Amino acid sequence: MSRFRQQRIILSLIIRNPISLVSLLIVACFVFLGISAPLTVPYPEDAWGLTYNVEKRFLSPSLEHPFGTDALGRDVFSRVLLGSSFSLVIAIGVIGLALFIGIPIGVVAGYYGGRIGTLLMRITDMFLAFPPLLLAIVLAATLGRGLLNLIIALAISWWPWYARLIYVQTNTVKTMPYIDAAKIAGIPGAKIIFRHVIPNALTPTLVQAALDMGSAILEAAGLSFIGVGVKPPTPEWGLLVSEGWQSINYAWWIVFFPGLAIMITVLGFNLLADALRESADPRLRRTILMRLGVKQ
C-alpha cells in the first residue's frame, strides 16, 4: 500500500549513505544486545553485581576478561554488556512515559483550547522554565535512587517538549476542513480526536521522540554518574563510569569501556536522528537523491 512507500524510501535512503548505514547498524546492535544481554553475559553474577571476588581485583584486559575486572573483581565486559539492557529500558521508559504524559495534555489543550487549553499550556510552560537537567537532578534526588525513580525524574523533565510539539500540530490539524466534515457528520469529539486529530498530528512528535533516545541515555548516565540515578550495584553505564573513576590512574579499563559504550550508542542515535531528519524533509531528500543519481 502506498502509505508505506514513504517509509521504504526513507529506509533505502539511509542504507545508501555510509554514515547513516553505520549509525543504523550501531542502533540495531545496541537494541539486539540490550534484549539478549541478560541471557548471554559470560558472568551473570558479576554482571548483576551479586558477588565479589577479592583475588581478581583490577585485572587488566585479557582473553578471559576482555574488558578487565573492577575494584570488586567483577568482569567489566559482562557489566557493560548488561548495561545496554538498562540503557535500553531507560531510553524506552523515559521517552514512552514522557509521550504518555505529553500527548494527552498537548492534544486536549490544542483541540479544546479556551480556558482548559490555556491552563494546561501554562503548566507546561512552568516546567519548561526550569533547565531540564537541573529539574531532573532535583527530582531524582528527591525521589531517591532507583531505576524507576530515574525514569520518572527524566520523563517529568522531558514531557513538556512533547506537549508543546503536539499542541502546535493539533492547532494546525483542528482547523483542517476534514475535521469540520467529521463534526458535520455528527462524529463525537473523542472519536474525532482519536481517529482524525492524533493520527494526523502525531508524526513530528514521534520523530522527535525517536531522535531523543540518545539524549535520554546520556542524561540517565549523567544522573547516575553524579549519584542520583540507579542504585549500585546496577550495571548502568553512568554508574560504572563513576565507580571506576577513583582508580582511573592504575585501572583505566573500568572507566574506559562503559564510557566508550555510552559514546558509541549516543553517537549512533544522533547520527541516525540526523539521517532521519534529512530524509523526512522532502526538499533535502530530493537533493540527496540527485547527488546519488537515483533513477527509478
Added chain:
Amino acid sequence: MSTALLKIENLKKYFPIKVGLFGKIAGYVKAVDRVSLNIDSREVVSLVGESGSGKTTIAKCILLLEKPTDGRMLYKGEDIILFRGEKLREYRRGVQAVFQNPFLSLDPRMSVFEILSEPVKNNLNLSKMELHEYMLKLLEMVGLDGSFLEKYPHELSGGQAQRVAIARAISLKPKLLILDEPTSALDVSVQAQILNLLADLKNELGLSYLLITHDLSIVRYISDRIIVMYLGRVMEAGLSEEIFNEPLHPYTQALFSSIPDPYYREPKRISLRGEPPSPINPPPGCRFHTRCPHAVEICGRKEPLEYEASKTHKVYCWLHLEK
C-alpha cells in the same frame, strides 16, 4: 403557508478582536450583519459575494461550526440552536456540506472506504455486507466505481476527490447540502463535470442546496434564487432570472461586468474604485457607497431600505428608492 426547510432571520456574527495580554476586546469584525434568507425544499439558493462578504460565515453558522452572535436559524420551523440529543443528530443528518478544497476536506490518512463509511457507521445501523453495498452505491451515484474504495486521497485527481466528498455528503440522505465554493479549486473542464453532477443529484434525491460562491457565472443554470452579499450585508436578492436579466444593484452590475468572458464584452466596463473596506469599521450608510460609481450624498449617511422590484426581487439601494 408551508414552512421553509431552513429559515434564517437577522443573523449576526461578530468576531471579537482581542488585543494585549488579557485579551481586551478592541472591536468586532462584523462578518455577518442582519442577514435573513430562507431555503425551501428542493430549492437551490446561491449566496454570491467576494472575500469578506460573510458568505462562508453564514455556512459555518448553519453547520453549527460557529455560534451566531444574534438572530435565529429555523430548521423545519424549529430553532437549531436549541437542538439537543436525537434532534441534533437528526439535524446533522439532514444538513451536510461540501467544501472548496477536496484534498483538505478528506482525511489524508484514510482510504475512501474509511472516509465514506465513517459517517454512515455513526448514524445508520448497517451490517458489514449492507455497508459495503451502500458504499458501492454511493460511488456509483457520483460517477466512480468500486475500485476507488481502496484508494487514498492523494491518489485521486481533484475532480475525483471532490466526487468522494460529495458522496460522503449525501451518504446520510440529507435534505440540504451546503456547497461552499465546491468548484473553485478545480480545473475549468472538471468544474463543469462537478456542477452537472450536483444538478443531477439534486433532481434524483430531491435535495436543496445553499451554493456559496464568488463566481456569478457558474450559478445561473443551477440556482433558483440568488442572493448577492457585500461586507456582511445583503445587497440584492431575487430569482435567478431576475438577477441575470436585470441586475439592479450597482454592485451586482459590477460583478457581472468584471467576469472575464472570452466573447461577450460590455461596451463600458464598470471597474470599481479602490478596495473593499475593512469589516471592522464598515462604512456608515450603505456599505458599498465608498466604491459605488453612482453614490450620492444620502448613501454615506443612511442605510438603504428595501426596494421591492417585484415580489421576489429585492434591492437595498437608494438609487431605486429615490425614484
Added chain:
Amino acid sequence: MREQPLLQVENLTIDYILADSIIKAVRNASFAIGKGEILCLVGESGSGKTTIGLAIAGALPENAVIREGRIIFKEKRILGRGSKISTGKEDKIMMIFQDPASALNPLFKVGEVISDIIKNHLGIDNSVKIKEKALELFRMVELPDPERVFDSYPHELSGGMLQRVVIAIALSANPALLIADEPTTMLDVTLQAQILNLLLNLRRRLGLSMLFITHNLGVAAEVSDRIIVMYAGEIVEEAKTRELLNNPLHPYTRGLIECIPRTHIRYSKLKSIPGTIPDLRNPPKWCIFADRCTEAVDLCYKIKPDLIEFSKDHRVSCHLYRADKK
C-alpha cells in the same frame, strides 16, 4: 525579414525528479514572444505553463532538470537553471506570482524592500532620490496614497494593493519582459478587473512584453495578443487571440471554451470534458489528448501529431488537420 523576437524558446523539455518517479512536466515546447507583445500561456493544472515561466525566469526549483532545448533572450542564449539572467540594466526578466503576500518579507516595510531593489538595480544611492523613484513607481501602478503605502508593512495592505506593490517592484528593475503567473487568481473579480487594466496600461505606456500565465481563457482573452494553449506538458494550439477564440481548432481548445460558463446564456447543462489528464510520469507516446477526445480516430492512438501550421500564425497539434486532409 522579420524582426528578431525578444524571447525565443526552442524544444524546451523539462523533468521534475521526485523521490520515486520522474514527472515529465514540459515536452518539446517552442514559441516566441515579440517586443511589446502579451503572450498568454493557457492551461489547466499540470499543463506545464508555470514550469515554462520559471524556466525563462531562471527560477526552476532544484529538482527540475532541463533535458533539452534552449531559451534565447535578446539574441543571447540563456539557460533555465542556475544561470544568471541579469545581462544589463535594461535586459531583465522579472516574474510576479499568484500570491503577492508570499513574495514580500513580512518583517520589512514595503518601502524598504523597493528601495533596496532600486538601489541595487539602478545604482541610485541618494535616499531622497530612491524614495522619489519608489513613489513614482507606486503612482505608475495606480496605488492610492503612495506615501502611506511606502511606510506600510505587507500585512497592513490588502491583496489587491500587495499585487500592485509586487508589480511596482518588478518594474523597478526596468524589465524587458514581465512574466505574470496567475497574478489575479487569488483576487476577487472586481479587483482582478483592476489589475488586468493596470497591466494593459503598463504595456501601453512602457512597451513592456509580457508572458501571462493563466488557467482562465476569459482572462487571457482580455489581456493577450496571442494565446498558446497547453495540455499535459505540450503545446496543443497557438494563434492570435481573436483567431483562437473565433476559430478554435484543437478539440481540447474547443472543449475548454465550451466549459466556460457564460453569464448571458441559459444552459440546461454545462459542457464538460470527460476524464482527467494523463499520468505525467508516463505520458502516452501517441496524442496526449486522445483519451479524452471525442473525435479521436485510430491514428490518434498510434502517432503523436506534430504542431503544424494550419494557417498563417495559427498552429495546431492534431491529426484532424493533417496536410493531406486539408
